[in-house]
Amino acid sequence: MPFFETGIANLLVFEPRVFEDSRGYFFEAYNSAIHKQQGLTYQFIQDNQSSSSYGVIRGLHYQLNPHGQTKMVRAIVGTIYDVAVDLRKGSPTFGQYFGIELSAANKKQLVIPVGFAHGFSVLTEKAEVLYKCDGLYNKESEGGIIYNDPALNINWQVPLDKAIISDKDLVLPTLDACKNNFTF
Numbered sequence: 001m002p003f004f005e006t007g008i009a010n011l012l013v014f015e016p017r018v019f020e021d022s023r024g025y026f027f028e029a030y031n032s033a034i035h036k037q038q039g040l041t042y043q044f045i046q047d048n049q050s051s052s053s054y055g056v057i058r059g060l061h062y063q064l065n066p067h068g069q070t071k072m073v074r075a076i077v078g079t080i081y082d083v084a085v086d087l088r089k090g091s092p093t094f095g096q097y098f099g100i101e102l103s104a105a106n107k108k109q110l111v112i113p114v115g116f117a118h119g120f121s122v123l124t125e126k127a128e129v130l131y132k133c134d135g136l137y138n139k140e141s142e143g144g145i146i147y148n149d150p151a152l153n154i155n156w157q158v159p160l161d162k163a164i165i166s167d168k169d170l171v172l173p174t175l176d177a178c179k180n181n182f183t184f
């Protein structure tokens, strides 16, 4: 199976089999049957794409239930450091994060279940990120955690004094300040 554990339950890395020949390469970026064989039964209904320059940090974001989203994230241009924070009530890894480089070159994807906050930093001059979601965007359910929460202590792998961050993300609360709102 092309899925690998991360040390956080149900947070998985997907590594597709890549077929290379004289024309270039081919791979299945998503095949629902392979996910079903792994016991993953979500149905993706929204695809998002964003482009960012070096030093951008987006996140950490989540949507509250019943609008929580499973996300399957990859970089199709450049390299990102992708981060998922476990927000699931009662999880032995609550408040812990997993980070991984996802790149156009390594073709890895992070499968992030409902109950995680998600964010990424951009490690190359430019990165384009594509992610599938099994729930639609719901502005009223959006929530987030500040990228530099000392309790999370995320190493974003870019200089934080030069990071490019949206006004919205700069005023997000710490995990401690919002943890009682979670419905996961």
Ligand SMILES: Cc1cn([C@H]2C[C@H](O)[C@@H](COP(=O)(O)OP(=O)(O)O[C@H]3O[C@@H](C)C(=O)[C@@H](O)[C@H]3O)O2)c(=O)[nH]c1=O
Pocket: 048, 050, 058, 059, 060, 061, 062, 071, 118, 119, 120, 136, 137, 166, 168
């Ligand atoms: C996320 C989203 C945003 N938008 C709009 C709202 C806003 O005007 C504009 C930009 O939105 P944001 O600033 O929230 O974009 P961004 O900061 O890239 O938000 C994304 O960050 C990553 C880390 C995630 O995990 C995503 O789920 C999403 O939250 O796009 C949609 O129309 N649909 C969507 O699904």
